[in-house]
Amino acid sequence: MTASSSARAAFGASMPHLDAASSEPLYRQVRAHIADAIASGVFDAPGRALPSSRHLATEFGISRNTVELAYQELIAQGIVESRPRSGLYATDRLPRRTTTKAPPTGPATTMDWGRRTRCRPQDDLPHAAKVVDWHEYPYPFVGGQIDADTFPVKAWLRALGEAHEPPHLHYSLRDSLDRDDPLLLEAICVEVLRARGITADPSQILITSGAQQGLFLVAQALLDRSSVVGVENPGYLDAWHIFSRAGATLMPMPVDQFGASIPAAPPRLDIAYVTPGHQHPTNVTMHPARRRELLELAERTDAVIIEDDYDSEFRFSGRPTRPLKAMESAGRVIYLGTFSKFLAPGLRLGFIVADAELIDILRDQRRYLIRHPPGQLQRALALFIMQGEYHRQLRRLRTQFKQKWDIAWANADRHLPWPVGTGPTGGLSLWLTGPARLDAAVLARRAAKHGVLVEAGEGFFLGPHRTRNNVRLGFTSINERAIPRGIEILGGVARTLLAERPD
C-alpha cells in the first residue's frame, strides 16, 4: 500500500475537512483527525505505520510543518511513537473506540452558569480581536507578539538554570505570600529604572503578572461606580475593559500629532490613563507641553495619572523621552512597566512603580489574587538583568527594530496605494491612514486570506466616531526578511479593494 492510499484508508473514503476559518488552528484539527483515526483502531494492525507528514500534507493540501506539529504533540503525549528508520506508529495509550462515537459521560449539566454569574461585566466594548495562532501565517504583522528568533534562549536558560542552584533555589521555589523577589526589585531599581531617569527604591515596586495585572490592581483599588477615567482615543482596548469592569465611566481624550489632548476642566477626573512614550496605537510621542498640561490638570483635579510605558526605549531618532514619572515628585504618577517587549509576552512579568503606601495596598490585594508572580521567573529575570543580559538584549532589539522599522516604512511607501508620510520617531508598529473610503476591516480580512495579518484601526476607537481607514502593522512578530513581500501583498489587496470602491 502506498503512503498516500494509507492516508486515505485511515480516514475513510474521503479526507476529513479542515476549516481554515476556524479559531481552532489547523495543526490542532489535523491532530484531532489523526487521534480520531487511531482511536477507531485503523492503525492497530501490527507493523501498520501512520501516513508520513509529507503525504498527509499533500492529502490535506496544507504545509508539512503543520502536520509535523500535529505529530510532535501526539508523540509528546505518547499517543504516537517514532521508530528509527521505520516511521511513526500508534502506541496503545489512546483507548480504542468500539462504536464510532464515544457515548456521553453523564447527564447534561443543569447548572445554567450564566444565570448564576453575579458580577457579569456590563460594558459593551468590543474585545480586541487578536489572532492567537499568528505564527501559522507567513506574514504576521500583529502587535504584542515577538518573533521567537529574537528571544535570547541561551542566556535566558542560563539564568533559569542558575535560579535553580543554591542560594537562589529557595527563592525560586518558595511561597513568598505577598512578597516579591528582593533581588529582582533591586535589579529593576538599579538597572532598569535609573536608565529611564526614575529614582525608586524596592518598597515602591510591585511585580505584576504582566503590566495588565498592574492595571487591574490599580483599577480595583482606586475606582468605583462614581469614578471617571480619561483615556486616549484611539487607545488600548484592554485597559478600557479593566476600568469599565471596575465600574468607571470612560472619558475619551482625542489623540493628535502631539499625543492625547488634555481636557480643560472636566467636572470630575479620577485617573488619566496615558501611553506618553509611544501612544498606543498611533506611536505618537507626547509633546513636552502636553505632558506639563497633563500634570497640571491632574494636580488641579486631584487626579492620578497611570503612565503605561511599554516601549519608550524603542525610539529610533533622538533620545528616549523622559517618563512623566521622572517629571514629578508628588507621587501622583503610577508607572507601569513590562518585560513583554524586551523578552516575551508569554513570560507575564511587569511591574508597578508608585508610592510605597499605594504599593502596600496593591500588594495586599495581589496576595488574594495570585499571591505573587512565579518565584523562579522572578529570580531568573533578576539574574538575567544583573548579568548585563537585559541591556545586551535591549541594545540588540533596538538595532533590529530600527532596521525593521526602516524596511517597513520604505516598503509601505513603495507598495501601498496611498502616501504614507514620514511617521513618528519610534514605536513597534506602523499606524497608517488610507484614503477616507478605505474600509480597513475588509482589507484585514482579505489580506489574511493571502497570509498577511494586519490590524484594522477601527477596533482601537472608543464611542461611535470610529475612523475606518486606519491600519496597523506591528513588526515585532514578523521576521525581517518577510516584511517586504508581506507589504507588497497587502498593497496589492488594498489596490484591488480601492478599485472596487472608487471615490
Place this chain on the structure above:
Amino acid sequence: MTASSSARAAFGASMPHLDAASSEPLYRQVRAHIADAIASGVFDAPGRALPSSRHLATEFGISRNTVELAYQELIAQGIVESRPRSGLYATDRLPRRTTTKAPPTGPATTMDWGRRTRCRPQDDLPHAAKVVDWHEYPYPFVGGQIDADTFPVKAWLRALGEAHEPPHLHYSLRDSLDRDDPLLLEAICVEVLRARGITADPSQILITSGAQQGLFLVAQALLDRSSVVGVENPGYLDAWHIFSRAGATLMPMPVDQFGASIPAAPPRLDIAYVTPGHQHPTNVTMHPARRRELLELAERTDAVIIEDDYDSEFRFSGRPTRPLKAMESAGRVIYLGTFSKFLAPGLRLGFIVADAELIDILRDQRRYLIRHPPGQLQRALALFIMQGEYHRQLRRLRTQFKQKWDIAWANADRHLPWPVGTGPTGGLSLWLTGPARLDAAVLARRAAKHGVLVEAGEGFFLGPHRTRNNVRLGFTSINERAIPRGIEILGGVARTLLAERPD
C-alpha cells in the same frame, strides 16, 4: 591588619546591630550593612579586601551561610567582585557617598492613598501569619512550603529546556490572550485527572496562577453581598478572605473526626467550600456518608460546591479517596487542583475543573486579570507530565512523605508532654491537640526562639470560639533528619510552658 579588625574598621567602632525579630531577613540586613560600608568609601583603598564571610559571621554572631548569601547577592549585583586566590573586593558599581546620609530625593508624597482607596476590604479576619524566611530556621515545621531537596531540579530544567526549542518555543513565548497551553490541558486530563477518577476534557479546564486564583475567579464570578458561603471551621484562612472580599457572608461548618458537619437546612447557601481529601488544617478525610450528605444539601439548596483538593493523593494508609467531583455528574462541583505540593508553591500553577460554560466565564475574567499563567511554565509542566516525570515525582514524594509522617508521629508521641493519639490517615502536617491549658500561640513564639517553627492552631478558627490548644506541624518544609531533634526541642519548650501554668 587582621580580617577581624578589618571588619571592625569597616563598620566603625562597633559592629552594626542586627535585628533577629525584624521581618527583614538577617542576610538582607547584613547585605545592607556591607553595601553601606562600601558606599561610605572604606574599601576604596587599592588592594583593600572586604572582610571574609567567616570573620563577619563571627563578628555579627550569625551563621556563615547568612553572610555568604549576602555576599552572593552583592556579587550578582556587581557591587562586589571575587578575585581568585585573593578574596572579595568592592567594585565601583555602587556610587560613593560624600556625606554620611543621602539627601531625600524630593518632597514627601501628599497623596494619602488610604483615603483614595475605594474597595478597601471590610473584613476583620486575621491574615495568616506565615514566616517567609522559614529556611533560615533549623527546624521549620511550616505548612505550604517545600524542602528544596525534594524538588526534581534536573528533570524540571530538562522540561524547561525543551520548552525553549521548536515547536514548543512559540507556545512558551506567545501572548495567548485568554487561552491556555493545549498540551498542558491534555496532560492534566489524561495523566492527572484520570488517576483521580475524574473525567474531563480540555474545555472544562482553566489553568490558574495557583489554586488561589481559582478561588478568586470563582468568588468574583458567583458571589455578591447577598451570598452565603459555608466554610469548614477550623479552615483555610486565605479562602475566607477571598470570599469575604467578594462580599459574601461566611457560615462556619464545624469539623469533627468525619470532616465538616453538614448543616440541616440553611435559609440560604450559595457555595460550600470544602477540603474533603484532607481537611485543612486537621487532615481529616471526609467520611463517605458526609460526602453524600453534602452533595444532597447542595442539590436541595441549589448551591455550588468548591472542592479544594490540594493533597488527596498523599494518603498513607488505604487508597486515596475519590473526589466529590467524581461522585456527581450535574456539574455542581467546582474542582480546584494545584501543583504546589508536587513541585513547588513558587511555581504558582493550579487548575480549575468545571462545566465548560463556567470555564468560559472564568476565562473571560482571567483575561483582564493576568491574561494567562506564563506560557513557558505551562509548556514545561506539560512536557514534564507527559514524560512521566509527574508520576515519578508523585511516587517519590509519597514514599518520602510517608517516612516523614511516621518519624513525626513517633517523635511527637515520644517527646510531647501529652498523648498525641494515632492521627488521621494522611496529609502533610500533624494537627495536635494539647491539654486545655496549653496556649499554642505562646508555645509557637517561644519555640521559634529555639529555632523551631510551628503554627498555632488558633489562627485557623473563624469567629469568637477559637480553641487555643492546637498546634500544627507541617513536615514538607523540614528535612527528614531534622524532625526528631525539632520535635524534641518543641517538647522541652512545651513542658516548661505547661509547668508555668498548672491546672
